[in-house]
Amino acid sequence: MCAFALSAEHEDFRRVVRDFAAKEIAPHVARWDRDCHFPVDVVHHMGELGLMGLTAPEEYGGSGGDFTSLCVAIEEIGRIDQSLGVTLEAAVGLGINPILSFGSEEQKQTWLPGLVTGRHLAGFGLTEPGAGSDAAATRTRADLVDGEWVINGAKQFITNSGSAITSLVTVTARTGTRADGKPEISAIIVPAGTPGFVAEPAYDKLGWHISDTHPLTFTDCRVPEANLLGERGQGYAQFLAVLDDGRVAIAALAVGLIQACLDECLKYAGERQTMGGPIGRKQGVAFQIADLEVMLQGARLLTYRAAAVRDAMGTPGGPGVAEFKQAASVAKLYATESAVTATRIATQVFGGYGFMEEYPVARYYRDAKVLEIGEGTSEVQRMLIARGVGLPVE
Numbered sequence: 001m002c003a004f005a006l007s008a009e010h011e012d013f014r015r016v017v018r019d020f021a022a023k024e025i026a027p028h029v030a031r032w033d034r035d036c037h038f039p040v041d042v043v044h045h046m047g048e049l050g051l052m053g054l055t056a057p058e059e060y061g062g063s064g065g066d067f068t069s070l071c072v073a074i075e076e077i078g079r080i081d082q083s084l085g086v087t088l089e090a091a092v093g094l095g096i097n098p099i100l101s102f103g104s105e106e107q108k109q110t111w112l113p114g115l116v117t118g119r120h121l122a123g124f125g126l127t128e129p130g131a132g133s134d135a136a137a138t139r140t141r142a143d144l145v146d147g148e149w150v151i152n153g154a155k156q157f158i159t160n161s162g163s164a165i166t167s168l169v170t171v172t173a174r175t176g177t178r179a180d181g182k183p184e185i186s187a188i189i190v191p192a193g194t195p196g197f198v199a200e201p202a203y204d205k206l207g208w209h210i211s212d213t214h215p216l217t218f219t220d221c222r223v224p225e226a227n228l229l230g231e232r233g234q235g236y237a238q239f240l241a242v243l244d245d246g247r248v249a250i251a252a253l254a255v256g257l258i259q260a261c262l263d264e265c266l267k268y269a270g271e272r273q274t275m276g277g278p279i280g281r282k283q284g285v286a287f288q289i290a291d292l293e294v295m296l297q298g299a300r301l302l303t304y305r306a307a308a309v310r311d312a313m314g315t316p317g318g319p320g321v322a323e324f325k326q327a328a329s330v331a332k333l334y335a336t337e338s339a340v341t342a343t344r345i346a347t348q349v350f351g352g353y354g355f356m357e358e359y360p361v362a363r364y365y366r367d368a369k370v371l372e373i374g375e376g377t378s379e380v381q382r383m384l385i386a387r388g389v390g391l392p393v394e
């Protein structure tokens with residue numbers, strides 16, 4: 001048997017999430033996408049189903065499950081809708097994970113119960129107008145004044161950061177200069193509603209219309225000194241660890257999208273008739289669909305192998321971290337680039353209908369592109385993978 005085949009429990013859990021997505025998301029998704037509507041009640045329901053709390057310990061309201069289960073949930077939600085898939089991915093990976101991994105006991109008790117039940121969401125603000133792939137170029141500052149962090153700066157493209165149920169955003173900021181002259185970067189929790197913290201109007205995006213994404217500004221925004229996440233100066237290391245998990249989760253989201261493309265193409269290739277028969281009988285179409293199956297199997301194996309390495313590692317940065325980092329980048333790169341190709345193939349199989357919003361493949365095509373960008377672009381993954389095999393690449 002394959003060393004990282006999913007267990008019977010994982011497959012049972014997959015059916016539960018699939019059923020939920022079919023009933024609660026699929027019937028409404030086209031309308032929500034058109035209206036750019038963020039369905040807060042569905043987020044609550046995902047929380048009630050236990051999806052946000054999958055990896056959190058029971059003492060904080062979670063179920064103490066494994067990372068693989070989270071990937072299964074993201075794949076199945078993402079198969080029906082990528083926006084709600086990334087809402088779940090970011091809720092856990094960027095909202096809960098930093099607090100769970102690096103927060104004080106008091107921070108965990110304060111924030112996690114609301115987040116793991118899906119009553120609240122949290123964002124992670126790393127990217128700035130001048131700092132994306134080069135995240136160390138953070139300009140946002142946090143100065144310690146009379147027992148408070150005074151934050152000034154801006155973040156951009158931050159998921160789950162301005163919804164009606166967002167309770168906090170964790171932001172990275174310069175808190176000083178290290179002995180080697182480089183900026184000291186720390187992570188700080190900023191509760192929603194703090195004066196000086198503004199989630200600006202949501203972006204008008206190519207895809208992921210249902211997900212919540214905002215630019216953020218901080219103007220003399222004061223939070224208590226105790227809102228520092230983990231140790232001062234550890235913000236850069238913290239977000240690198242958070243992003244490793246996030247890359248595998250994004251790969252799972254991509255697997256869901258490839259599966260959706262295959263499902264839709266198989267149906268359509270059997271129905272659509274040209275030149276005396278269904279298009280699925282023409283090699284030109286059938287071979288493209290065969291390629292979807294290959295991409296699906298490859299992406300799924302790489303993704304769940306990376307998840308298995310993560311589960312074996314235990315805590316972030318535990319033994320096997322180098323293997324996990326490489327596995328995460330490989331899975332993210334292959335799965336997301338395959339997903340973009342898969343949506344192009346699916347749109348092509350649907351012909352002119354594939355360009356019309358009445359068929360879901362048009363939405364898949366719009367939603368796919370960002371997978372190659374968020375949580376580390378394809379170029380950044382290639383850079384990390386090249387370093388992983390020993391090349392001294394910059």
Ligand SMILES: Cc1cc2nc3c(=O)[nH]c(=O)nc-3n(C[C@H](O)[C@H](O)[C@H](O)COP(=O)(O)OP(=O)(O)OC[C@H]3O[C@@H](n4cnc5c(N)ncnc54)[C@H](O)[C@@H]3O)c2cc1C
Nearest residue numbers: 124125126127131132133157158159373374375376377379
């Ligand atoms: C919808 C959406 C949601 C997001 N959600 C979040 C979030 O919740 N939190 C958050 O912090 N960020 C979030 N991001 C930001 C995302 O992580 C960044 O957009 C991404 O890391 C790329 O950064 P950038 O946009 O600044 O591009 P840049 O870093 O400016 O890159 C521009 C181009 O140059 C390439 N490039 C850059 N440096 C190199 C290099 N050294 N070698 C080779 N090529 C290079 C890139 O690959 C890219 O093609 C989100 C983005 C989007 C679009």
